[in-house]
Amino acid sequence: MKKHNYSAGPCILPQEVFEKSSQAILDFNNSGLSILEISHRSKDFVAVMDEARSLALELLGLEGKGYQALFLAGGASLEFLMVPYNLMKVNGKAAYLDSGTWASAAIKEAKFFGETVVVASSKDQNYNNVPKGYSIPADADYFHCTSNNTIFGTQMKEIPTTNIPVVCDMSSDIFSRQLDFTKFDIIYAGAQKNMGPAGTTLVVVKEEILGKNGREIPSILDYAKHIKAESMYNTPAVFPVYASLLTLQWLKNLGGIAAVEKLNNAKANLLYTEIDRNPLFKGAAAVEDRSVMNATFLLNNPEHATVFDAMWKEAGISGLPGHRSVGGYRASMYNAMPIESVQVLVDVMQALEKAV
Numbered sequence: 570m571k572k573h574n575y576s577a578g579p580c581i582l583p584q585e586v587f588e589k590s591s592q593a594i595l596d597f598n599n600s601g602l603s604i605l606e607i608s609h610r611s612k613d614f615v616a617v618m619d620e621a622r623s624l625a626l627e628l629l630g631l632e633g634k635g636y637q638a639l640f641l642a643g644g645a646s647l648e649f650l651m652v653p654y655n656l657m658k659v660n661g662k663a664a665y666l667d668s669g670t671w672a673s674a675a676i677k678e679a680k681f682f683g684e685t686v687v688v689a690s691s692k693d694q695n696y697n698n699v700p701k702g703y704s705i706p707a708d709a710d711y712f713h714c715t716s717n718n719t720i721f722g723t724q725m726k727e728i729p730t731t732n733i734p735v736v737c738d739m740s741s742d743i744f745s746r747q748l749d750f751t752k753f754d755i756i757y758a759g760a761q762k763n764m765g766p767a768g769t770t771l772v773v774v775k776e777e778i779l780g781k782n783g784r785e786i787p788s789i790l791d792y793a794k795h796i797k798a799e800s801m802y803n804t805p806a807v808f809p810v811y812a813s814l815l816t817l818q819w820l821k822n823l824g825g826i827a828a829v830e831k832l833n834n835a836k837a838n839l840l841y842t843e844i845d846r847n848p849l850f851k852g853a854a855a856v857e858d859r860s861v862m863n864a865t866f867l868l869n870n871p872e873h874a875t876v877f878d879a880m881w882k883e884a885g886i887s888g889l890p891g892h893r894s895v896g897g898y899r900a901s902m903y904n905a906m907p908i909e910s911v912q913v914l915v916d917v918m919q920a921l922e923k924a925v
């Protein structure tokens with residue numbers, strides 16, 4: 570039986586993506602070849618890469634606005650250093666919002682390239698909220714933020730306005746909600762949270778911000794080289810890019826980001842309403858910053874954990890335990906999760922209330 574998969578990443582993808590991508594492993598486009606064995610330079614795969622790149626921009630509303638989409642390797646973690654390599658001037662400085670573990674990992678890498686100014690941090694509160702009311706230095710080379718803090722279950726509801734380039738790690742909420750994406754100069758996201766299997770990273774770059782920092786950049790780390798090579802500077806992750814394309818096509822057929830955002834809000838509402846109503850549970854994150862993608866919550870009485878854990882496992886739920894730095898539970902409700910799965914979890918929470 571198919572599980573209700575609440576894993577934070579790698580995570581649930583649309584069932585049709587599993588089906589179509591497994592078919593392509595056996596025979597890709599009736600070519601008599603598997604997607605796993607074709608050349609990345611073949612006409613069929615070049616078409617996949619081109620469509621994935623243009624569909625990513627189309628869904629974000631960034632087509633024809635000076636942006637390029639790339640599918641790179643190395644995960645979101647490699648972008649932690651590619652961003653400063655490409656944008657920070659020699660002896661320059663960059664501004665960072667420290668809103669979680671991933672944000673602080675990005676700061677650590679940027680320190681190799683120059684000064685980092687942390688505009689605000691919620692570390693002292695174990696990152697249970699997104700800092701607000703900070704100011705961004707106008708002389709920094711860029712401002713970096715994390716739109717959704719996967720581990721802590723918080724999400725930026727407002728993106729600050731500034732005159733310096735804005736870089737955003739959207740690994741865990743890309744394509745999940747409408748934003749004015751033109752506010753960003755670089756958006757990056759590891760595929761494995763909302764777009765595809767692990768192994769590729771979507772990077773969306775506003776071309777005009779490149780080539781200005783006066784550094785020599787090794788080719789493989791140079792966004793401009795990847796753009797020139799149309800995301801084929803070296804062998805791309807052929808299968809993850811193909812599966813990502815299938816997910817993007819699924820999203821477009823669903824009605825794009827506007828349509829999925831409504832579904833995501835309905836799922837999050839359903840679960841948070843139960844967390845707030847049920848006397849056995851409490852939310853882990855500040856209410857105003859609650860993530861629509863990753864809901865973190867705790868049992869008021871940890872002694873109920875044994876019974877609760879047995880009950881949700883019995884109901885076919887997988888991947889619910891929280892990250893070790895928060896404890897409790899984390900329900901990751903990415904785009905592909907049906908609301909029926911959220912109802913199963915809510916039913917288990919209500920059954921626990923009756924049982925104890």
Ligand SMILES: *Cc1c(COP(=O)(O)O)cnc(C)c1O
Pocket residue numbers: 578643644645646647671715717718719738739740741759760762
């Ligand atoms: C998972 C995650 C990362 C790390 O992604 P990798 O692709 O494993 O390097 C970075 N940032 C955020 C917000 C994440 O959720």
